[in-house]
Amino acid sequence: MLELEDVGRALGPRRRLGPVSLTVSAGEVLALLGPNGAGKTSLLHLASGLAKPTIGAVRLAGRALSDYTTAELAAHRAVLEQQAQLPPRYSVREVVAGGACRQRHADEARLEAVLQRSGAAPLAERLTDTLSGGEAQRVLLARACYQLAASDRAERYLLLDEPTAALDIGAADALFADVAALARRDGIGVLAVVHDLNLALRHADRVALIDDGRCVAVGPTDEVMRAERLEAVYGVRLAELVHPDETSWRAFIPLRR
């Protein structure tokens, strides 16, 4: 389990994040929702070890994150940051293989499987400089997945910051479906910052709603994602649509004030 226990830190000179407590379990997708500036990325940074909390503790597999070496951490968790960039002048295959930093030679069969499953296989021989924004995002996710696929650790986590920001509506849905399938199939725990409420509704097992540096609700997606609560946090009126045939399919759209 990846556990955040009463973690917090400063958000600039006047605001604070936390204390926040959250857990991510094997095989689940936990979405971090909340308005711009709420503290989602900062929380993801604490969960991944990219930043240290000034209060509280983060534990992975029962051990403090601060006790892990960089290489150990890389075997347990992969991070796709909000503004991640691919290195230029490499082939996609090389870049994805480079995700497995503990291996000198890529495991070709595993690499091929990750390229196929992530939809990056048709791009494998392309140079990174030639990719569109959406294609690059797919490749960055493939690299993070291969980092975990090449690890022999039982507990593995994928931490994603807005992984669909550059993707069209179909590609974004497909990416989250793939991530949810990966979580279930390989027992990987996923923590993802998500802006699109409807992607979270469709693919997250649980959501944590972050507002002004605090976690105001956490729990199963359908329980937490109620219109009134979301309206209060996002400061916008929402219409909730229910599919006429599949009443478990809901969607939110913003209403003009």
Ligand SMILES: Nc1ncnc2c1ncn2[C@@H]1O[C@H](COP(=O)(O)OP(=O)(O)OP(=O)(O)O)[C@@H](O)[C@H]1O
């Ligand atoms: N290093 C920093 N210095 C000053 N302010 C910071 C710093 N890092 C974050 N902040 C502030 O902390 C707040 C939370 O930032 P964070 O990126 O975590 O929010 P977020 O919820 O991910 O936002 P968004 O949805 O816009 O990506 C913001 O107001 C941001 O300006």
